[in-house]
Amino acid sequence: KKQIHSIIKLTKYLIKKYEIRIKFILGHSDIAPFRKKDPGEKFPWKYLSKKKVGLWHNLNEKKLYEIRKKIVDEYEKNNFLKNLYKIGYSRVFNKNRNKNIKLLTKAFQRRFRQNLINGIIDKECLLISKNLAKNLK
Numbered sequence: 747k748k749q750i751h752s753i754i755k756l757t758k759y760l761i762k763k764y765e766i767r768i769k770f771i772l773g774h775s776d777i778a779p780f781r782k783k784d785p786g787e788k789f790p791w792k793y794l795s796k797k798k799v800g801l802w803h804n805l806n807e808k809k810l811y812e813i814r815k816k817i818v819d820e821y822e823k824n825n826f827l828k829n830l831y832k833i834g835y836s837r838v839f840n841k842n843r844n845k846n847i848k849l850l851t852k853a854f855q856r857r858f859r860q861n862l863i864n865g866i867i868d869k870e871c872l873l874i875s876k877n878l879a880k881n882l883k
Contacts, residue, residue: 750790757799769834769882771800779836779853780846787860801833803858803877814862816869823847826867829875830854832882 760766773789774782795802818826830850831837838846848865855863858874 750793754794754797754799757794758797761799768795768798769801772834773857775853775856776835779850783853783856787856787863789857791857791860801878801882803874804881805874805877810859810870810873813869813873815866818867818869818872822869822872823867826851826872826875829872829879832879833875 757771761768761771771794773785773791775784775786791800792802794800827838827847827850835850835854838850847867851867851871852863852865854871854875855865858878859870
């Protein structure tokens with residue numbers, strides 16, 4: 747609790763001093779999803795967002811759970827990736843494309859769907875990414 751309180755205090759100071767937008771408060775895995783896994787799925791991103799430190803979606807958790815693991819088609823997968831790019835995640839290039847998409851999806855899940863990190867794009871991931879991309883405008 748003391749560490750999280752310190753993170754909030756320090757980050758709010760830096761946000762104010764350097765006029766940082768909330769969407770630019772990122773974890774290592776958000777910036778380098780192909781190399782990093784930290785801060786990990788136990789990091790309290792949702793709590794931090796309530797304190798105006800970092801981004802979070804505003805969707806109903808129960809409704810999200812209902813669409814978890816529902817299959818998406820190729821068009822929806824591409825929309826998911828486009829949403830991730832809008833949010834600020836790295837682009838996936840053709841070299842090791844499938845592996846990199848899986849790593850990118852896991853990084854997204856570690857931050858925004860912390861109780862299921864499987865690297866599989868489903869309807870829940872798609873909806874969360876759409877909500878985040880829309881709210882950045």
